[in-house]
Amino acid sequence: DAGITQSPRHKVTETGTPVTLRCHQTENHRYMYWYRQDPGHGLRLIHYSYGVKDTDKGEVSDGYSVSRSKTEDFLLTLESATSSQTSVYFCAISSRDRGPETQYFGPGTRLLVL
Amino acid sequence: SQQGEEDPQALSIQEGENATMNCSYKTSINNLQWYRQNSGRGLVHLILIRSNEREKHSGRLRVTLDTSKKSSSLLITASRAADTASYFCATAPYGGATNKLIFGTGTLLAVQP
Numbered sequence: 001d002a003g004i005t006q007s008p009r010h011k012v013t014e015t016g017t018p019v020t021l022r023c024h025q026t027e028n029h030r031y032m033y034w035y036r037q038d039p040g041h042g043l044r045l046i047h048y049s050y051g052v053k054d055t056d057k058g059e060v061s062d063g064y065s066v067s068r069s070k071t072e073d074f075l076l077t078l079e080s081a082t083s084s085q086t087s088v089y090f091c092a093i094s095s096r097d098r099g100p101e102t103q104y105f106g107p108g109t110r111l112l113v114l
Numbered sequence: 115s116q117q118g119e120e121d122p123q124a125l126s127i128q129e130g131e132n133a134t135m136n137c138s139y140k141t142s143i144n145n146l147q148w149y150r151q152n153s154g155r156g157l158v159h160l161i162l163i164r165s166n167e168r169e170k171h172s173g174r175l176r177v178t179l180d181t182s183k184k185s186s187s188l189l190i191t192a193s194r195a196a197d198t199a200s201y202f203c204a205t206a207p208y209g210g211a212t213n214k215l216i217f218g219t220g221t222l223l224a225v226q227p
Contacts, residue, residue: 004156031213042118042202043157043217058214090156100213101145101206105156 003027004106006091012112019078021109023091025071031094032074033103034058034066036087043090049074081113118146118203118218126224133190135221137203138183144206146179147215148188151200160188160201165208195227 003026013019023032033048035058045058047066055066063085065077078085088110092103121136137146145164149157163170163179163186170177176189190197200222204215 035217040219042219043204045214045216048214059216092157094213099162101147101215102159102162103157103213103215104159107156108154 004091004093004104006089006106006109008109009107010110012114013081014114015082016080019081019111019113021076021078021089021091021111023074023076023106025074025093027093027095028071029093029095030071031100032068033092033094034064034074034076035090035092036060036085037090037108038087046076046089078111081111083113085111086113087111118205118216120201120203120218120221122221123219124222124224126226127193128226129193129195131193133193133197133223133225135188135201135223137186137188137218139186139203139205139218140184142181142184142208144208144210144212146177146186146206147204148175148177148186149202149204149217151202151220153199157202190223193223193225195225197223198225199223 005024007022034046035043044060049055049068067075090108091106094103118139147162148160151157161172174191179186200220202220203218206212
């Protein structure tokens with residue numbers, strides 16, 4: 001457990017509405033990541049952050065934006081949710097002292113877009 | 115693009131038996147990791163093996179890496195019911211950021227008591 005929480009844990013929303021998911025960490029880790037997990041695809045990287053206000057795109061970034069205004073919080077926003085964004089979203093962290101390659105995951109957020 | 119493909123997709127064994135799952139990947143890598151995911155939970159890191167290593171052990175886990183075949187295997191010895199989970203390999207492609215991982219689709223392991 002790397003002190004990672006995600007909120008909300010479950011959300012149901014309607015197509016076209018904006019949705020923001022929050023990842024919060026308590027141990028001052030530098031790197032934070034957002035993934036989505038879908039059957040048959042494993043985990044796919046959406047966006048990641050390597051510091052406050054420093055973010056970069058991952059493999060499946062279209063339709064998503066992120067912000068990191070302070071070390072402990074990494075927000076994922078679906079600007080206009082679509083049914084294809086129904087998924088389980090995982091936040092992860094890594095740090096230099098534990099080895100930046102090794103990632104520690106939060107419990108996940110289940111999102112259903114109707 | 116999917117880098118890693120696990121094989122088999124599903125595996126069912128009896129408690130006490132060994133479980134072997136394989137991962138194949140497409141491009142050269144810096145390192146390869148294995149993660150476990152229990153149903154409804156986040157992933158948990160198991161072991162990391164670097165491209166210049168051939169074998170690594172951690173408790174009941176043994177990982178091998180064959181870079182010439184672009185493949186890795188995870189062996190769990192003397193399996194227990196608590197080992198029931200999905201297992202994913204994750205690679206850090208060579209030339210990219212070592213923390214920008216690409217995950218495979220996973221092997222679902224069921225250990226029958």
